Amino acid sequence: MTSKSSPRKPRGRRPADAIVDVREHLLDVTTQLFSDQGVAATTVAQIANAAGVATAMVHYYFTNREKLLDAIVDERVAPTAAFVWQPATEETNRDPFVLAQTFIDRLFDVTNRMPWLPSLWLREIVNEGGLLRSRMIKRLPFDSVQRFSVTLTKAQSEGTVNPDLEAGLLFNSILALVMLPLATAKILQNVPGIPAVERDMLHRHVSALLMGGMQPPRRSPPTKPHAASRSKS
Amino acid sequence: MTSKSSPRKPRGRRPADAIVDVREHLLDVTTQLFSDQGVAATTVAQIANAAGVATAMVHYYFTNREKLLDAIVDERVAPTAAFVWQPATEETNRDPFVLAQTFIDRLFDVTNRMPWLPSLWLREIVNEGGLLRSRMIKRLPFDSVQRFSVTLTKAQSEGTVNPDLEAGLLFNSILALVMLPLATAKILQNVPGIPAVERDMLHRHVSALLMGGMQPPRRSPPTKPHAASRSKS
Numbered sequence: 120m121t122s123k124s125s126p127r128k129p130r131g132r133r134p135a136d137a138i139v140d141v142r143e144h145l146l147d148v149t150t151q152l153f154s155d156q157g158v159a160a161t162t163v164a165q166i167a168n169a170a171g172v173a174t175a176m177v178h179y180y181f182t183n184r185e186k187l188l189d190a191i192v193d194e195r196v197a198p199t200a201a202f203v204w205q206p207a208t209e210e211t212n213r214d215p216f217v218l219a220q221t222f223i224d225r226l227f228d229v230t231n232r233m234p235w236l237p238s239l240w241l242r243e244i245v246n247e248g249g250l251l252r253s254r255m256i257k258r259l260p261f262d263s264v265q266r267f268s269v270t271l272t273k274a275q276s277e278g279t280v281n282p283d284l285e286a287g288l289l290f291n292s293i294l295a296l297v298m299l300p301l302a303t304a305k306i307l308q309n310v311p312g313i314p315a316v317e318r319d320m321l322h323r324h325v326s327a328l329l330m331g332g333m334q335p336p337r338r339s340p341p342t343k344p345h346a347a348s349r350s351k352s
Numbered sequence: 353m354t355s356k357s358s359p360r361k362p363r364g365r366r367p368a369d370a371i372v373d374v375r376e377h378l379l380d381v382t383t384q385l386f387s388d389q390g391v392a393a394t395t396v397a398q399i400a401n402a403a404g405v406a407t408a409m410v411h412y413y414f415t416n417r418e419k420l421l422d423a424i425v426d427e428r429v430a431p432t433a434a435f436v437w438q439p440a441t442e443e444t445n446r447d448p449f450v451l452a453q454t455f456i457d458r459l460f461d462v463t464n465r466m467p468w469l470p471s472l473w474l475r476e477i478v479n480e481g482g483l484l485r486s487r488m489i490k491r492l493p494f495d496s497v498q499r500f501s502v503t504l505t506k507a508q509s510e511g512t513v514n515p516d517l518e519a520g521l522l523f524n525s526i527l528a529l530v531m532l533p534l535a536t537a538k539i540l541q542n543v544p545g546i547p548a549v550e551r552d553m554l555h556r557h558v559s560a561l562l563m564g565g566m567q568p569p570r571r572s573p574p575t576k577p578h579a580a581s582r583s584k585s
Contacts, residue, residue: 299532327516332560337570
């Protein structure tokens with residue numbers, strides 16, 4: 120994020136802009152290091168080195184490690200959750216299928232714009248002992264999460280959503296289906312980042328699985344007997 | 353796993369049995385530590401201490417750290433994958449719904465018998481940089497994984513399985529849906545282990561989501577228009 124101005128083409132950057140850039144740049148660098156190697160393994164020296172500044176600069180902007188973690192969560196991670204849970208149109212809120220599809224689409228959108236998110240989420244938020252977990256839990260919009268469960272339960276009672284789904288578990292299922300492959304795909308494919316065609320394939324696959332899974336079971340028996348028509352506890 | 357024999361009630365344990373028990377006990381203790389705190393954070397001293405033996409005993413049975421990791425994977429982790437992928441009946445193999453349900457049931461079975469598995473899987477196998485990952489990849493039964501994809505693709509072409517699912521991604525979806533909640537539920541619920549009622553609820557939920565998701569889309573349009581009937585890329 121820092122720009123090197125060449126003597127021949129001054130960019131007209133005022134000193135005040137440079138100061139803002141450094142703090143943002145430090146946050147970007149830290150987020151990437153946390154995502155790549157985890158919070159515990161990341162030192163202030165590494166952050167400073169990756170950002171091209173003195174370690175004193177890191178302390179200048181973030182005082183200490185705890186405040187740095189606060190800033191990462193407040194300014195980088197929590198906004199992604201806020202994006203996913205932002206209010207939807209009334210029409211969307213009424214239809215649990217459209218609502219679930221909206222969550223899926225937003226998760227793919229936000230992880231596309233922030234490729235560091237899945238790995239960071241897996242390492243430090245959902246993982247037992249994750250070092251950003253307690254901070255993120257405080258910032259989760261539990262009201263919105265609850266409203267989604269209520270919408271689902273209502274639709275289940277009306278017969279428009281699969282009654283065998285557990286309403287309180289569905290959002291976590293969506294998270295698992297989207298985030299786990301995105302967090303682990305790098306190793307699976309041995310290439311940096313994930314090719315767009317793979318992301319689109321996963322997006323279609325998860326959408327199909329969710330939309331199909333949310334459907335109420337068919338009334339007419341299918342031609343081939345299968346597990347769904349047998350009651351399994 | 354070690355038993356303390358009281359002077360009054362000799363258990364009649366022969367020295368040979370004691371030796372076998374120590375090695376198995378060390379493997380059990382190591383697996384639990386790896387699951388609880390990760391491979392990198394676990395030292396030989398901690399293993400010895402937790403097992404109630406001298407560190408020299410750990411080296412006696414496992415020579416060095418690399419051989420210890422080999423033994424953990426060979427004797428504790430890989431057998432769980434072998435269990436999940438063990439051959440099924442011909443009837444099961446023909447029906448992708450029954451096959452998928454079988455995988456779900458086996459995953460719940462094996463994680464019930466080995467509660468350390470989900471967390472270990474999340475920390476060290478699926479996670480980027482997981483320290484048991486490369487060993488496990490070598491031991492995955494890729495033929496069986498491939499066969500499942502082929503069975504799905506065939507059923508999709510015959511119209512009995514949702515054509516919008518990606519056959520090659522479905523098993524990983526099943527893994528994500530089962531393992532992620534089991535690996536993270538401890539923190540979510542703040543109780544050691546997961547109550548049986550929660551496991552059963554998750555089991556039913558995942559089964560319903562998968563069986564519904566694998567269904568081909570309905571031919572007759574549903575009463576309420578929803579996202580599945582809009583084409584989304």
